[in-house]
Amino acid sequence: MSVAGPHPSWDLVADWEQLTAYPFMVQALEAGAIVAVMAGAIGWFMVLRRQTFAGHTLAMISFPGAAAATLAAIPIAFGYFGACGLGALALAAVGREGSGGRAGESAAIGTVQAFALGLGFLFVGLYGGQLAGLEALLFGTFLGITEGQVVTLLCIAVITLLVLAALARPLFYASVDGAVARAGGVPTRFLGVAFLLLLGMAVAATSEIVGALLVFALLVTPAATAQLITARPVRGLLLSVVFAFAVTWLGLGIAYFSPYPVGFWVTSLSFGLYVLTRLCPLSPRGRQRTEAPPAVA
Amino acid sequence: MTEAISLSGAAASRGGAPVWSGVDLGIARGEFVAVLGPNGAGKSTFLDVALGLLPLSAGGVSVLGATPRAARARIGYLPQRRSFDASTRVRGVDVVRLGLDGARWGLPLPAALSGSARAARAKVAEVVELVGASAYAERPIGSLSGGEQQRLLIGQALVRDPEMLLLDEPLDSLDLPNQAAVAALVQRICRTQGVTVVLVAHDVNPILGYLDRVVYFAGGHGVEGPPREVIRADVLSELYGSPIEVVETRSGRLIVVGTPDAGGHSGDCGGHDHAADERQAERPVAEREPAG
Numbered sequence: 341m342s343v344a345g346p347h348p349s350w351d352l353v354a355d356w357e358q359l360t361a362y363p364f365m366v367q368a369l370e371a372g373a374i375v376a377v378m379a380g381a382i383g384w385f386m387v388l389r390r391q392t393f394a395g396h397t398l399a400m401i402s403f404p405g406a407a408a409a410t411l412a413a414i415p416i417a418f419g420y421f422g423a424c425g426l427g428a429l430a431l432a433a434v435g436r437e438g439s440g441g442r443a444g445e446s447a448a449i450g451t452v453q454a455f456a457l458g459l460g461f462l463f464v465g466l467y468g469g470q471l472a473g474l475e476a477l478l479f480g481t482f483l484g485i486t487e488g489q490v491v492t493l494l495c496i497a498v499i500t501l502l503v504l505a506a507l508a509r510p511l512f513y514a515s516v517d518g519a520v521a522r523a524g525g526v527p528t529r530f531l532g533v534a535f536l537l538l539l540g541m542a543v544a545a546t547s548e549i550v551g552a553l554l555v556f557a558l559l560v561t562p563a564a565t566a567q568l569i570t571a572r573p574v575r576g577l578l579l580s581v582v583f584a585f586a587v588t589w590l591g592l593g594i595a596y597f598s599p600y601p602v603g604f605w606v607t608s609l610s611f612g613l614y615v616l617t618r619l620c621p622l623s624p625r626g627r628q629r630t631e632a633p634p635a636v637a
Numbered sequence: 638m639t640e641a642i643s644l645s646g647a648a649a650s651r652g653g654a655p656v657w658s659g660v661d662l663g664i665a666r667g668e669f670v671a672v673l674g675p676n677g678a679g680k681s682t683f684l685d686v687a688l689g690l691l692p693l694s695a696g697g698v699s700v701l702g703a704t705p706r707a708a709r710a711r712i713g714y715l716p717q718r719r720s721f722d723a724s725t726r727v728r729g730v731d732v733v734r735l736g737l738d739g740a741r742w743g744l745p746l747p748a749a750l751s752g753s754a755r756a757a758r759a760k761v762a763e764v765v766e767l768v769g770a771s772a773y774a775e776r777p778i779g780s781l782s783g784g785e786q787q788r789l790l791i792g793q794a795l796v797r798d799p800e801m802l803l804l805d806e807p808l809d810s811l812d813l814p815n816q817a818a819v820a821a822l823v824q825r826i827c828r829t830q831g832v833t834v835v836l837v838a839h840d841v842n843p844i845l846g847y848l849d850r851v852v853y854f855a856g857g858h859g860v861e862g863p864p865r866e867v868i869r870a871d872v873l874s875e876l877y878g879s880p881i882e883v884v885e886t887r888s889g890r891l892i893v894v895g896t897p898d899a900g901g902h903s904g905d906c907g908g909h910d911h912a913a914d915e916r917q918a919e920r921p922v923a924e925r926e927p928a929g
């Protein structure tokens with residue numbers, strides 16, 4: 341990271357004052373918090389629905405979107421959100437095989453992903469291949485966030501999370517138990533499309549901040565960690581949000597006092613948390629092995 | 638009182654191909670009914686029709702005195718061959734709870750704040766107790782055995798106090814003691830709660846003693862009646878359009894011999910047929926006695 345000067349004093353209040361002395365840091369912290377909450381919540385559903393591949397593809401799609409926006413000299417946010425929105429609709433269209441078509445679906449999604457990456461390289465090539473720009477698209481622009489971007493992100497996050505809250509219970513039903521939900525009158529198809537759109541918004545917002553390649557540090561890892569720790573839905577969702585938030589702010593804080601980039605710290609922290617949880621014998625995974633005697637009616 | 642399910646001159650087709658036609662049947666309320674037939678004969682299709690998921694291509698259907706769609710909220714449903722793999726990190730009680738209010742929009746309120754959430758929790762606990770799953774309902778459902786999952790799923794189908802249960806092969810993939818136990822559980826629910834039970838099965842023997850009626854699909858048609866009047870050589874021969882024998886063992890098991898393969902149909906679990914039934918026929922009788 342560019343600011344190599346400051347040193348931590350290990351006095352948390354003083355460090356916090358150092359951290360927030362510059363507006364760019366404040367905006368990074370604000371944007372990071374917004375994106376982390378959004379990614380943590382939507383990522384939890386993504387992991388539950390086993391749609392990480394779709395999420396990954398949306399992240400790859402955000403890259404040509406951003407490259408195209410740069411090329412056309414329009415605000416880069418339009419590129420991210422436009423590409424992810426269209427990408428979500430495209431995924432909904434290729435994935436409409438209905439039940440059982442998982443393998444065909446993931447192959448179709450993979451095809452879309454390969455094409456999106458090809459487009460991205462085309463746009464970068466047309467742009468003149470300026471490496472600095474490419475790096476920002478792939479690894480994020482954490483420290484170049486403007487106040488306007490923060491406000492836009494906040495609006496999008498609030499809308500996305502309100503919609504998610506409204507859909508939450510039937511979405512959970514459709515994700516866990518699609519056939520019964522459909523038979524009980526839950527509009528599973530509509531929910532599938534709506535969720536892909538929400539996922540597109542979360543991926544676009546996250547990509548804009550942490551870059552297309554590091555999206556998963558906030559979208560998958562906190563959610564996967566939370567699901568290792570608890571099988572309770574509400575608790576898991578909250579944990580996922582807390583983890584995403586914690587790794588983002590800690591990552592920003594450490595990066596501020598270290599020569600290494602934010603993206604590295606955020607991904608390492610979330611990976612570390614995941615590994616620790618997996619290894620930790622106290623996690624409820626261990627309990628699964630205690631077999632209850634078969635009850636007989 | 639109206640019938641639980643009645644079909645008149647009913648025909649169903651899937652993907653343009655007819656599955657069965659000319660089916661007339663009436664299932665009375667409170668009955669325990671088995672739906673039998675070879676793979677691909679249209680047993681699951683029959684349940685889809687009763688749930689309003691598939692419209693008939695001809696004829697009429699009425700479910701609990703209404704159209705299938707209107708009756709849907711009063712039916713508990715267990716789809717075919719559903720098991721949660723080990724990575725499913727959702728507790729059994731949550732799966733049961735979904736059957737109660739999973740279709741409602743919005744976030745659930747915590748039980749500490751809301752009386753209805755407390756009532757819902759109590760209802761779930763009651764049903765879990767009823768299906769005998771209390772010992773493991775708090776564990777992630779992916780970590781449970783097939784039989785344990787099946788009990789919880791039956792609980793999920795029961796949690797809204799349905800008037801009718803539609804169960805698609807609930808005994809599938811259970812060992813014989815568990816088949817007997819789950820069959821006994823379903824029968825107990827049918828008798829004590831007055832719930833109509835329509836259960837798709839491949840092997841009639843674990844439930845033979847409990848049945849009021851069977852519906853048998855084969856050869857593009859369906860017949861219904863009391864078990865021993867339908868599972869008879871002449872009835873089944875006519876249904877299949879080829880000679881069928883029915884053998885009754887000394888212990889009262891019925892074995893259908895000589896069923897032709899389901900023709901050009903490719904049922905969704907192609908290989909499972911009489912070989913399995915014959916293996917079962919050789920098993921000692923004691924193994925399948927209901928244990929409770």
Ligand SMILES: Nc1ncnc2c1ncn2[C@@H]1O[C@H](COP(=O)(O)OP(=O)(O)OP(=O)(O)O)[C@@H](O)[C@H]1O
Pocket residue numbers: 651652656674675676677678679680681682683717902903904905906
């Ligand atoms: N979604 C579908 N689209 C097209 N055809 C279908 C579909 N589902 C089932 N079929 C066909 O309809 C016929 C009846 O299927 P159904 O699932 O009702 O059989 P089943 O009696 O339940 O068989 P099984 O014992 O294997 O469960 C089969 O020939 C099957 O190939």
Ligand SMILES: [Mg+2]
Pocket residue numbers: 680681682717805
């Ligand atoms: Mg079937």
